[in-house]
Amino acid sequence: MYLMRLSADELHALQLRDGLVPALEAAEVEQGRAGETSAGEKRAWRHSLPAVARDLRDAGLGAVDMMIEYALPGRKGPADVILAGVHPATHAPSYVVAELKQWRGVTAAPDRAGRFVVANQTGKPKRHPAEQTADFCRALIRSHAALMGSEACLAGLTYLHNAADSDVTDLLRYPRTRLSHLFTRDSRGALIRFLRERLTAAPGRPAAELFAAGPVHARLAGLDPQGRLQWHGDGFRLASDPVAAQRFVLDSVRAAYTAQDKSVLVVTGTTAAHGSRLVGSAENTLNHAGYATRVLSGPCTATFPVCDVLFCEEPWLRSVDAPPGPGRGPDRLSPLLEKMIKVARVPVFVLADDLTAPEDTGDFGVLIRQAAGALRVPDKCIRLDREFR
The missing domain is CATH 3.40.50 (Rossmann fold)
Structure with a gap:
């Protein structure tokens, strides 16, 4: 379930009144999730969420709904935001899972394949954020009735809005699929085109309500006898x-x-x-x-x-x-x-x-x-x- 749901226009207006973070903190208390969010995550609320709302508005998609901090039962860590709206080609519900990072510099870990070191951060090397997003998308496909049999209505992206291409070249080289697109501040124009390819200016509230109302148990989501997910067609091949x-x-x-x-x-x-x-x-x-x-x-x-x-x-x-x-x-x-x-x-x-x-x-x-x-x-x-x- 999400922490808060509102359109990009509504989030922008709330941020202008300095009310976004207080509203999210109040929602945490109301849902019994107080204390679960780190200071770094709250900085993302203040800076990254408005950046996405700005890009949606610049793309003419201010009516798209944003489901913030969408959590899945049994899965550690929520998605930063899931965008819900109408697909421009099919006119069916369309969803985009967005992972938001404030990273400014990233390099490949020298002794850990597939792991990356973030500038000014300590601790173990991190997974590629687009891989993290793709994993969350797959978990959604396994658990949501709105996505079963129609996985093409879901896409994933990671947005490093503080970083230039030259700051994250090792991330850009990493393979990905339609569930794990990657954008930086240098590719903001490409991000806007991507959003327009997935969403229209129509209100996203009906799609968001359908999404929030329809989770199902993973055993109903196309598992084979060995418990592995059966992908429909080859939609995860580039x-x-x-x-x-x-x-x-x-x-x-x-x-x-x-x-x-x-x-x-x-x-x-x-x-x-x-x-x-x-x-x-x-x-x-x-x-x-x-x-x-x-x-x-x-x-x-x-x-x-x-x-x-x-x-x-x-x-x-x-x-x-x-x-x-x-x-x-x-x-x-x-x-x-x-x-x-x-x-x-x-x-x-x-x-x-x-x-x-x-x-x-x-x-x-x-x-x-x-x-x-x-x-x-x-x-x-x-x-x-x-x-x-």
């Missing part, structure tokens, strides 16, 4: 969720761009057609954000202008290798790959699973890694078909 796939690729590009050293990105786990659409969407978004981008997808060319982000699709690599004659295969490709890596701040190679590399060329991914290694540039593989936790 390959089947183009928006999540694009968001992950964009975040990886942003992380690579803001890092001190150049790096090569290799995207796999997609088809040639899907990869081309993903590249087109990513190029358009990056251009609007001010990046200089170039896409290699048409006829072969050996001219590569200096740019921020260079996308190269596998069909273009095939066109390079196709002409007969001396130097076909690695001898022809390797010098071009090295040239491409040199001219771009972030070279991105999109390889397709439904294409087979020519026998005399070998695996394109291997050649790209070899070219990057020859230039002493680190490479990272992004698999879009992997199912993450």
Whole structure:
């Protein structure tokens, strides 16, 4: 159950009167939850919740309901806020679980895979906050009648509104799905677009009331005989969720761009057609954000202008290798790959699973890694078909 529910417009008005934190504290006492909230969490009430309400209002979504501190029985720690409203495409109830962090700097823990160190905080390294949000979303799917059989109406996000991309590059590189989007103050515009893709300006109260009224026992939520949750379709795979796939690729590009050293990105786990659409969407978004981008997808060319982000699709690599004659295969490709890596701040190679590399060329991914290694540039593989936790 939530601690308090009100629209983004109502929360904004309450904050202007300095009444938000007192109202939440009074709700704690009334519900017998007094003393459960730390001083840090109350700072989030004062600063993070109004930031979300501001973004909703700027997106034209002031009527969306915000269910604050939504707790699930038997689960430690509530969700900071669940947004409830109407989906713009389906006109069905739509929900977004939001984890709000005031972190200003985060780095990967050197000796703990998948754990992160937060600047100016002591204690054990922390989980990725987007992973935390995804776990909460899955718990909701297991326990809420409003979500059973219609998981597409739920999404999750983490918002680090105090941090720039360059402050959290290790977080941006981390894989995610539609249940674990990540935004910083640098990607506030992307956050507003995301919210508009999930919610409309219609009042969110009916959706919030439906959500709050409909929890069911986990045993009714699609468990198999071994007690494991049966996911409906493959909705948690990036390959089947183009928006999540694009968001992950964009975040990886942003992380690579803001890092001190150049790096090569290799995207796999997609088809040639899907990869081309993903590249087109990513190029358009990056251009609007001010990046200089170039896409290699048409006829072969050996001219590569200096740019921020260079996308190269596998069909273009095939066109390079196709002409007969001396130097076909690695001898022809390797010098071009090295040239491409040199001219771009972030070279991105999109390889397709439904294409087979020519026998005399070998695996394109291997050649790209070899070219990057020859230039002493680190490479990272992004698999879009992997199912993450």
